[in-house]
Every structure is written in C-alpha cells, then in structure tokens.
C-alpha cells in the first residue's frame with residue numbers, strides 16, 4: 001500500500017484521437033484508464049467475493065453512500081475501520097454522493113437550497129442530505145475518490161428546469177469542496193450537469209473549473225435520453241473539461257456505450273449492468289448477448305464464449321448454465337456475474353492496448369463487426 005502522504009495523481013500514457021490511456025495513482029494503488037468500475041451496492045459486488053472482483057481485472061470499485069448511510073450507518077462503518085476493511089477490498093474505492101439515489105429510490109423527499117430531506121426506503125426513517133453531510137459520510141466510509149453532492153434532474157425537463165438544477169448543483173459543488181477540505185491522497189470529483197443543452201453544459205464546465213477539482217464527472221446522462229443524445233453531448237462535453245484530469249461518465253453502460261464514450265475522451269465509467277444482468281441470465285460476449293434461460297441452450301455443450309478465459313467459460317457448458325439458472329441455483333448468479341465483469345474488463349484492457357498502439361479505430365471496427373445483433 002502506498003504512503004498516505006502520496007498525492008492523488010493522473011498521468012496520461014497515450015492518446016489516439018480523443019481516446020486517452022492513462023494511470024490514476026492513489027495511496028491504495030493504481031487505476032489503469034480507461035477503467036470500468038464494478039458496483040458494490042451495499043458493501044458487496046453481488047454474488048462476487050472481493051478476490052473474484054480483483055481477478056476480473058478491476059482496479060477500483062464503487063461503494064454506495066446512500067445505502068450505507070441508511071444501513072449499517074456511516075459512523076458504524078467508520079468505527080469498524082472504514083469501508084475498505086469492512087468489505088475486505090484494499091484497492092481504491094469511489095463513492096457516489098447519494099443525491100442520485102435519493103431522487104431515484106427514496107419515497108417522500110423535499111429538495112431545498114440546503115439539501116434533500118427524505119424517508120429511508122428501508123425503514124421509513126427521516127434523513128437529511130446536504131453537501132456537507134455527504135462529504136462527512138464519504139469521509140467516514142474512507143473512500144479514495146469522493147463525488148460532489150449534486151442533483152441529477154429527471155427527464156423530460158424544460159431547459160429552464162435543467163438550468164436551475166445545474167446552477168443548484170454548481171452551488172452545491174462549491175459547498176462540497178469547502179466541506180471536503182484538504183485530504184492528501186483523497187480526491188474530490190466535480191460533476192457536470194446541464195442536460196443535453198450545450199450552453200448549459202459549458203456553463204457547468206466553467207463553474208467546475210473555477211472551483212477546481214481532482215477529477216471531473218459528466219453527470220445527468222444515461223437517464224433515458226438514449227445513446228444518440230448521450231453521444232451528442234459526449235461529442236463536446238469531455239473537451240470542455242481539463243485534459244490533465246480524469247473524466248468519469250456516470251452510470252454507463254452497455255458495451256457499445258462504453259466504447260463510444262472512451263472514443264470521445266472518457267476515462268472512467270460505472271454501471272450495474274454486468275452484475276445485475278448476471279443475475280437475470282443476460283450474458284454479454286464479443287459475439288453478442290446470450291440469454292441463458294432460452295431453451296435453445298438446454299443441450300448446448302459449448303461454453304458461453306470459446307475465447308473467454310473466465311471460470312464460467314473454462315469450466316461449464318451453456319447447458320449447465322441454462323440448468324442452474326432455471327433451477328435458481330446461487331452458482332448461476334456467481335458464474336454469469338463473473339463472466340460479465342470479466343468481459344467488461346476485457347473490453348477495457350483491449351481498448352487501453354489499442355490506444356497505446358495507436359490502432360483504436362481498427363479495434364473499434366473489429367468490436368462492432370464481431371457482435372451479431374440480438375440473441376446468439
């Protein structure tokens with residue numbers, strides 16, 4: 001483990017078009033970018049042991065401020081040594097600030113300049129989240145990369161509503177930075193908002209640069225706008241952020257979303273898709289998507305993907321995976337989640353190599369050519 005006095009740092013290794021390959025250095029280890037971050041919802045990447053998550057190639061995972069503040073409580077996790085110790089993951093952890101979740105999960109909630117008041121979806125207890133409290137919770141959890149407390153407007157929303165929401169998030173970003181203080185070895189990322197409106201996105205980028213952050217996220221996307229609108233924003237938004245800092249696209253995505261985002265200058269992403277799909281029998285492969293519950297797999301002796309080196313593909317047939325999924329066996333979620341996370345990390349590793357070798361365009365063409373549309 002690196003010394004705590006070591007600062008957080010980002011170094012670009014290569015660039016190919018707008019795509020970048022680099023390394024983020026933290027006291028808990030290095031993160032190779034472009035990076036995909038698996039999601040640990042309630043201090044666990046569901047159906048995976050931490051050592052299995054590491055074996056897939058993940059350098060960093062996401063913790064969940066909203067869930068952990070409700071149960072078991074941030075102060076309790078701190079008393080028990082912090083989130084790394086609690087969940088036995090000694091590499092970097094990034095935590096979201098909780099706001100996005102409140103807006104998508106909590107029941108009754110009230111949004112004011114001060115923050116958000118809501119009732120827990122677990123036991124109905126009342127909670128109050130502000131930029132200051134979010135920074136305190138993320139510090140108690142001990143995460144290495146902290147996200148500003150922001151508001152992600154639900155779509156559809158008028159330009160006026162998106163503008164007001166973005167400006168509130170920028171005021172909250174300043175309060176987040178003030179409350180974060182100076183924590184060597186820990187990073188604070190600002191979050192750009194502004195919907196799909198270029199002028200608002202650029203106003204948000206300027207506001208964040210004025211405050212100054214260790215990294216910059218593109219928020220407010222992957223909320224139902226569709227891939228075309230999302231790529232439309234990504235055609236210009238990453239370029240309005242500092243080129244010497246990591247750029248994190250929140251909540252993305254399907255494999256082709258990820259490739260398109262890296263192509264447009266994104267360095268980090270997170271998504272529940274590979275783990276959640278693993279539990280619902282949806283398997284991503286370089287040849288397309290396999291829905292393992294489909295009867296066509298019942299007698300198929302082949303692995304999910306002949307070219308994959310994960311435990312599911314090295315040890316089991318589609319027939320077996322079909323059987324244990326249908327039977328509701330736990331091993332089904334374990335093997336399919338492992339495969340999906342392994343495959344997502346495989347895409348990232350291939351893109352990193354392609355960018356370093358200056359052949360990203362060719363790699364991307366091969367990626368799209370290999371994927372039959374629909375079920376295989």
Ligand SMILES: CNc1nc2c(CCNC[C@]34C[C@H]5C[C@H](C[C@H](C5)C3)C4)c3nc(N)[nH]c(=O)c3cc2[nH]1
Nearest residue numbers: 039041064096097100152219220221222223250251
């Ligand atoms: C899916 N689309 C999307 N996501 C988004 C997120 C959450 C990112 N994932 C973190 C998260 C969210 C949930 C589920 C897991 C664990 C934990 C709780 C943290 C990942 C976002 N988070 C913040 N703070 N702001 C956004 O604008 C935003 C936009 C998103 N658009």
Ligand SMILES: [Zn+2]
Nearest residue numbers: 308310313339
């Ligand atoms: Zn596999």
